[in-house]
Amino acid sequence: MKSIHLSNGDVALARGGRVTKAAMLAASMFMGLAPLAEDQGEGRNPHGVICAANESRFTSAHYSEPLTGLTVGWKDPEKVDEVLQRLFPEIPVARRFEFKKATNAQAFLSEVDDIRAIGDSFKRVEYSGTTANESTKNKGLTVRIDHDQCDDVQVEIAVAIERLQSRLARNDLRRGITLLEANDTTAGAIFSATTNPDGLVRAALKASADITGVRPNVVIYGEAAWDLRLDAYEDPARVQPTNRADKTMEELARYFMVDQVEVVKARYQSTATAKGLIVPSTVYAYSAYPGISKDDPSAVKRFTSKSRNGLRYGVYVVEHEKFTDVSVEMYSNIVATGLGIVTRTITAS
Numbered sequence: 184m185k186s187i188h189l190s191n192g193d194v195a196l197a198r199g200g201r202v203t204k205a206a207m208l209a210a211s212m213f214m215g216l217a218p219l220a221e222d223q224g225e226g227r228n229p230h231g232v233i234c235a236a237n238e239s240r241f242t243s244a245h246y247s248e249p250l251t252g253l254t255v256g257w258k259d260p261e262k263v264d265e266v267l268q269r270l271f272p273e274i275p276v277a278r279r280f281e282f283k284k285a286t287n288a289q290a291f292l293s294e295v296d297d298i299r300a301i302g303d304s305f306k307r308v309e310y311s312g313t314t315a316n317e318s319t320k321n322k323g324l325t326v327r328i329d330h331d332q333c334d335d336v337q338v339e340i341a342v343a344i345e346r347l348q349s350r351l352a353r354n355d356l357r358r359g360i361t362l363l364e365a366n367d368t369t370a371g372a373i374f375s376a377t378t379n380p381d382g383l384v385r386a387a388l389k390a391s392a393d394i395t396g397v398r399p400n401v402v403i404y405g406e407a408a409w410d411l412r413l414d415a416y417e418d419p420a421r422v423q424p425t426n427r428a429d430k431t432m433e434e435l436a437r438y439f440m441v442d443q444v445e446v447v448k449a450r451y452q453s454t455a456t457a458k459g460l461i462v463p464s465t466v467y468a469y470s471a472y473p474g475i476s477k478d479d480p481s482a483v484k485r486f487t488s489k490s491r492n493g494l495r496y497g498v499y500v501v502e503h504e505k506f507t508d509v510s511v512e513m514y515s516n517i518v519a520t521g522l523g524i525v526t527r528t529i530t531a532s
Contacts, residue, residue, distance in 0.1 A: 229327065263449050264352035270401060270445060271359045271485040271517055272473035278488045278514060279318045282477040315518075319488040323512035324350055330505055340500065340509055347511035348496055353451055355485070356461055359517050360447075362483065363403075363467050366519040367526040368394070372466070374411040374529050376418035381427060381438065387468050387525045388439060395523035399470050399482070400442040402435075405462035408529040409446045415531075441468075469524040482521045488514035 299305050324347045333339045368390070374380040384402065392398040404412070415421070416428035436444045453459035469482040477486065490497030490512060499510040 261349065261449060263349060263356055266445065266447060266449065267352050267356045267359070267485075269443060270356070270403060270447075270471065271483060272471055273485050273487040273515070274477050276319065276477055276486045276488060279316075280477065280486070281314055281316045282484075282520070317486065317516060317518060319486055319514040319516045321512060321514055322351060322354070323510055325508055325510040328507045328509065330507070336507060340507065343509040344498055344511060347509070351496075351511060351513050353449065353461070355515055355517065356447075356449065357451060359483070359485065360462055360467075362517050362519055363469065363524055363526065366482075367467070367469075367524040369526040369528060372527040372529055373532060374408070374415040375531055376415060376420040376422075378415065380412045380415050381435070383527065384466055384468070385439060387466065387527050388441070391468050391523040391525040395470070395482075395521065397470055397523070398440060399468040399523060399525070401467075401469055401471050402439055402441050402444045403462060403465075403467040404444070404446045405465045405529075406446060406448045406460055407464035408462075408466050411464065411529050411531055442472075464529045466527045466529060467524065468526075470521070482519065482524050483517065484520050485515060485517045487516075490514070 297306055326343045326347060328336060328339045328343060330336055370387075372378075372380075372383045372387075374383070388399055388402070413428045430438070432444045432446070436442065447460075447462040449461045450458040451461055471483050472481060477484070487495065489495065495513060497512045499512070501508040501510075
């Protein structure tokens with residue numbers, strides 16, 4: 184196998200060929216829309232079709248450490264992986280682990296007898312909670328490269344790795360949004376010229392804080408919900424025009440007193456001929472803090488484990504005379520670990 188490495192922003196091929204990252208990204212975007220297929224097994228998948236990888240793909244004999252190195256610093260043209268990391272911060276764990284589902288009220292207990300008498304001990308308190316056993320799930324995708332269908336197999340391998348990483352990130356982002364939907368307190372909200380969209384979101388944040396005692400630090404808008412917000416504030420019928428439609432994400436975050444406001448515009452191939460929004464016309468508010476431990480109370484946690492050489496993604500390459508199978512794997516599990524996920528389904532009337 185010819186080695187591939189990043190050099191000066193380009194991908195350099197061991198045999199001397201050269202292709203820019205921009206060209207690779209263009210090819211990745213062009214080729215990355217095929218619906219997910221079922222893995223047909225060794226030697227039976229068609230060229231260019233991405234499929235769910237079965238366990239036989241991930242053997243030590245096929246693991247490629249040089250190609251796994253390509254996954255460090257990769258640039259997703261749609262930045263789906265960056266969105267995933269911000270909205271569902273990862274918590275590194277072993278592949279099998281246990282964590283505490285803490286009783287939320289215990290974080291807010293208060294007493295007046297915490298003064299220690301001379302020669303005595305401090306009052307002893309205990310925190311209890313339900314212990315949950317979990318594991319990170321091994322997720323992977325495979326694409327076949329037919330040697331007769333490409334000019335340079337090594338370039339196609341690099342493009343395939345990037346495509347598969349992006350697709351795995353998109354899949355986990357969809358899982359995270361589905362988890363929010365399944366564990367939320369939901370209600371409807373109207374964004375129009377006669378309502379105050381930002382005030383309605385602020386009320387949702389207060390409702391969440393009343394449940395958990397902690398104000399959410401993340402607010403997610405679906406693209407359609409964000410457009411309805413802009414339409415409401417830009418509507419000529421609004422009695423008192425404001426400049427709220429011009430607020431940046433940072434200004435809106437300060438207004439809401441949260442760490443981040445995110446508009447998720449990412450789409451996925453929902454059918455063979457249509458694309459759907461990963462986040463519908465909805466606003467989500469919840470707590471997800473980066474850098475926390477597996478036992479700290481929060482609404483959502485994304486547990487992750489490393490691949491064989493300690494990186495987030497692992498790459499496996501199975502070479503045959505006429506085709507090459509490229510697989511990318513990751514380990515993760517997104518879990519709802521607390522209360523306070525609030526959803527507002529947004530309509531214009």
